Amino acid sequence: MLSPADLAAIWLTLKLAGVTTVLLLLIGTPVAWWLARTPSWWKGPVGAVVALPIVLPPTVLGFYLLLLMGPEGVVGRLTTAAGIGLLPFSFAGLVVASVIYSMPFVVQPLQNAFEAIGDGPLEAAATLRASPLDAFFSVAVPLARPGFLTATILGFAHTVGEFGIVLMIGGNIPDKTRVVSVQIYDHVEAMEYGQAHWLAGAMVAFSFVVLLALYWLNPTGRRRT
């Protein structure tokens, strides 16, 4: 059965994925909106940067984040000066890394959903006295609902499934950075296959349910991802 340490890892994983998903939606929505609507030359480069985590090994990303957030890094100096301390090997550091790592999985479905809406409904809203911000919340967001659903589920699930970047940035500290994937790794290292089975099986079941929900709730979700 699941040990207290396993349960703590599960709780930490859910907490990390939850916080990350909320932040991702807050940051990813304006980014996706901008990418979907800008005629700017910067659209290409920004889109490519957002998509980088899809192709980069997590270790590459983790390595650079570690340098940036470390005592000598730009971010590290800033956080130290601000009195927050250093981010690596803390829950906050894990959140930052997860947000960057899962960003494309939130931005891309949102961007596709916003692009699918097109100018039409927004122009109509403008002729009906809705300011751009008003039109965004009253027309674009409701019409992009399937995109938000896909983005939320994928962002959450992808964060739950992280391993490499968690190990690089968070290490393996019980209750602080030891998430399920790391816990499984520990079990396997320690030859505790029975324990590993429980957790690994739970992950398989969880992932299956999430993806099933994605297809059921959002039949077009596959094309939007």
Next chain:
Amino acid sequence: MSIAARFRVDYAGFALDVDLDLPGSGVTALFGRSGCGKTTLLRCMAGLERGTGKLVVNGETWQDTSIFVPTHRRPLGYVFQDARLFAHLDVARNLDYGMRRSAGAVPKVDTAAHNSSKRAGIVELLGLGPLLDRLPQRLSGGEQQRVAIARALLTAPRLLLMDEPLASLDHARKQEFLPWLERLRDELDIPLIYVSHAPDEVARLADHIVVMEAGRVVAQGPLAETLARVDLPIRLGEDAGAVFAATVAERDAEWHLARVEFPGGELWVRDNGTPVGREVRVRILARDVSIANSRHEDVSILNLLPATVLAHAAEDHPSQVLVQLRVGETLLLGRLTRRSAQRLDLAPGREVWVQIKAVALVG
């Protein structure tokens, strides 16, 4: 009361350059082929397209060198070709969307009560009662357009813009929808600018017409006068013809015909049930008008009228000529071969008889 619109837009391969003074009331048709810039002009007026220029609507400046009022602050209603109802809202909420946001535009009156009675009136006018709880995707094209028009009217606009609202409808839906538009035109107390490439719609609805070609205005003026110009109908081709107002004077039950009177003459037309005394619009296409030097009683044609030749102009095909005629105070156009025109010696000022093969009552 007038609308002054001056716009320049330069796109790759297309330029719009217009300077218009439009009447501040009634229906103005922006007429021209696809791609002539009429939709772009309409979008400029709405602020959806940003051209350089100036727009003053009944004394209010919406655009000038240093002013650009954004679309959502312009008191206008816009009906798009494709209706653009909000798919996530039912008909009632679509109607409320603009109405709620323009509530501040009508101070003094008790807004809530005023709005609900106004809404009821417009719902009634456009026959939307049974549709209120439906979602847009469950409406026909014509129903969607009616909702779109009601939604625009409920924002208390001071200018109504319509971009080919009939273009996406099939013939049957169009016939079903046109009477609604006519009803609306008769009730409307704000200027309506109506983009169309269909001469029959223009003949039916417009009071004033602006003819556009390749981003420029080639003619504008009151409908009857402008349509009867000989230098213009070349651009209308087969649809060249005159439109004027007439009054139903008599209905003949035996032959199912109605007699309509217009300044300077009368015509027999098919009786379509319009009551005596009602004003109607009559449209006579140039190709349905033939000319004779004397009155022929021995022809099948019912409508024979004395007329004076005013002018003629060459047509697209070198064999054809277009003749402008005056019957009393009303202008007509007739198309005939150049050869016939020469044989009949149709010089300006000549008195002739016109034979009219077909007359259409257009609303």
